[in-house]
Amino acid sequence: MTGEQGKSADNPWPVRAVATRVAKYIDRLGMVWIEGQLTELKLRQTTAWMVLRDPAADMSLSVSCPRDLVANAPVALTEGTQVIVLGKPQFYTRNGSFSLRISEIRAVGIGELLARIERLRRLLDAEGLFDSRLKRPIPFLPRTVGLITGRASAAEHDVVTVATNRWPAVRFVVRNTVVQGPNAVPQIVEALRGLDRDDAVDVIVLARGGGSVEDLLPFSDETLCREIAACTTPVVSAVGHEPDNPLSDLVADLRAATPTDAAKRIVPDAAAEQAFVADLRRRSARALRNWVSREQHQLTQLRSRPVLAQPLQTLEVRAAEVHRARSAARRDVTRLVAVESERVGHLSARLTTLGPAATLARGYAVVQAVTGRDGAHVLRTTADAPAGAQLRIRVADGAVTAVSEGADEAH
The missing domain is CATH 3.40.50.261 (Succinyl-CoA synthetase domains)
Structure with a gap:
C-alpha cells in the first residue's frame, strides 16, 4: 500500500496537480475590496503593474490592471497614494505566482481618512495610551x-x-x-x-x-x-x-x-538661564540684606527695652523695696519692744508696789505660826496662835521669833 496520493514520498503529487488545486482554492475567494498604499507603479502598453502595501505591516501584494484603469482613476496615482481596489486574486499555475487582478480603483477620501484616524484615536485612548500619568518628564x-x-x-x-x-x-x-x-x-x-x-x-x-x-x-x-x-x-x-x-x-x-x-x-536658553540666575542672586542678596536689617532692627529694639538697657534697675527697685520693708519691720519691732518694755516696767512697778516687801517696808509685819515639821503658816486668826505657840514675825529687814501668850481679851 502506498497510501493516499500526496501523503507519502512513495505516492507524490505532480506539480501541475498542486498548482491546479491551489488555483482552484484561490479562485473560490472571488472578488474582494482591499485597501493599501501604492509603492510601485509600472505602466506597460496595455497593462499596469503595481505593488499594494499594508501601511501598518511589512506585507504587500502584486497588483495588475488595464492601463486605462490607472489613467481614468479618480485621483492621480503615485507612490504613497492610499487607495481602495476591487480585485480578484489569481494564481498563475505556469510559474506559481500570485497576483491581484483589479477592476476598480477608488481613492480614500479625506473624510474617510479622518474617520479612521478618529476611530483609532478612540481605541488608543480607551487603552490608556494618552493618559497624562504615563507621560515621561522631559x-x-x-x-x-x-x-x-x-x-x-x-x-x-x-x-x-x-x-x-x-x-x-x-x-x-x-x-x-x-x-x-x-x-x-x-x-x-x-x-x-x-x-x-x-x-x-x-x-x-x-x-x-x-x-x-x-x-x-x-x-x-x-x-x-x-x-x-x-x-x-x-x-x-x-x-x-x-x-x-x-x-x-x-x-x-x-x-x-x-x-x-x-x-x-x-x-533651555543659556542667556535666559544666566539672566535668571543673576536675578535669583540679586533677589537672594536683597532678601538676605533685608533679613539682616530686620534682625538688626529687632535687636536694637530689644536692646532699647528697659530690661536690657538697665538690667539691674528692677533689682535696684526691688532692693529698695526690701530695704524699706526691713526698715519698717525694724521700726515696728523696736516700737513694739519699747511699748512692751514700758508696759513691763509699769507692771513691775505695780507688782513692786503691791508686793509684800513694799508692805513690810511701810511698817507692816507678817506673823507665821511655826508648827514643827509641818513648817510655818501665816497667822490668820487668834485661834491659830494659842498660848505657848511658837511664832515667827517677818519685818522689812528680817524676821524674829516669839512665843504667843494667847489671845488678848481686852482688845
Whole structure:
C-alpha cells in the first residue's frame, strides 16, 4: 500500500496537480475590496503593474490592471497614494505566482481618512495610551537629543539651529528617514527603536514640517503610536504646524506646535538661564540684606527695652523695696519692744508696789505660826496662835521669833 496520493514520498503529487488545486482554492475567494498604499507603479502598453502595501505591516501584494484603469482613476496615482481596489486574486499555475487582478480603483477620501484616524484615536485612548500619568518628564538639560526627521529638511535645520543657539553644548544624534509615503512608518519605527536603545540619548524628537492629511498620515499610524508609547526614552512630537494634530502628538510625552517650538522646549536658553540666575542672586542678596536689617532692627529694639538697657534697675527697685520693708519691720519691732518694755516696767512697778516687801517696808509685819515639821503658816486668826505657840514675825529687814501668850481679851 502506498497510501493516499500526496501523503507519502512513495505516492507524490505532480506539480501541475498542486498548482491546479491551489488555483482552484484561490479562485473560490472571488472578488474582494482591499485597501493599501501604492509603492510601485509600472505602466506597460496595455497593462499596469503595481505593488499594494499594508501601511501598518511589512506585507504587500502584486497588483495588475488595464492601463486605462490607472489613467481614468479618480485621483492621480503615485507612490504613497492610499487607495481602495476591487480585485480578484489569481494564481498563475505556469510559474506559481500570485497576483491581484483589479477592476476598480477608488481613492480614500479625506473624510474617510479622518474617520479612521478618529476611530483609532478612540481605541488608543480607551487603552490608556494618552493618559497624562504615563507621560515621561522631559529632562531639564538633555546632553544628547535624538532627532528623527527627513534628510536635509527644514525641520532638521530648525531644530538643530535653534537648539544649538539656545544651548551650544547640546549634541544631536540624527536619524534621517522618509517622513511620508508607504515606507515612512517602517523607517521611523526602526529609527525610534535604535535611539531608544541608545543610553546616551536623553530625549527623542520626531520632527516634520506641515503638509496635507495624506502627507501626515504615517504619524497617525497605529504601529508608530504603539512604538512611541513603548519607548523608555521621553519622546517629543513636533509634526506639522499648530493646527495639525496627528495621533503621535497625543501619544508622545510632549507635543510641540512646530519643530522650532520643540527645540525651544527641549533645551533651555543659556542667556535666559544666566539672566535668571543673576536675578535669583540679586533677589537672594536683597532678601538676605533685608533679613539682616530686620534682625538688626529687632535687636536694637530689644536692646532699647528697659530690661536690657538697665538690667539691674528692677533689682535696684526691688532692693529698695526690701530695704524699706526691713526698715519698717525694724521700726515696728523696736516700737513694739519699747511699748512692751514700758508696759513691763509699769507692771513691775505695780507688782513692786503691791508686793509684800513694799508692805513690810511701810511698817507692816507678817506673823507665821511655826508648827514643827509641818513648817510655818501665816497667822490668820487668834485661834491659830494659842498660848505657848511658837511664832515667827517677818519685818522689812528680817524676821524674829516669839512665843504667843494667847489671845488678848481686852482688845
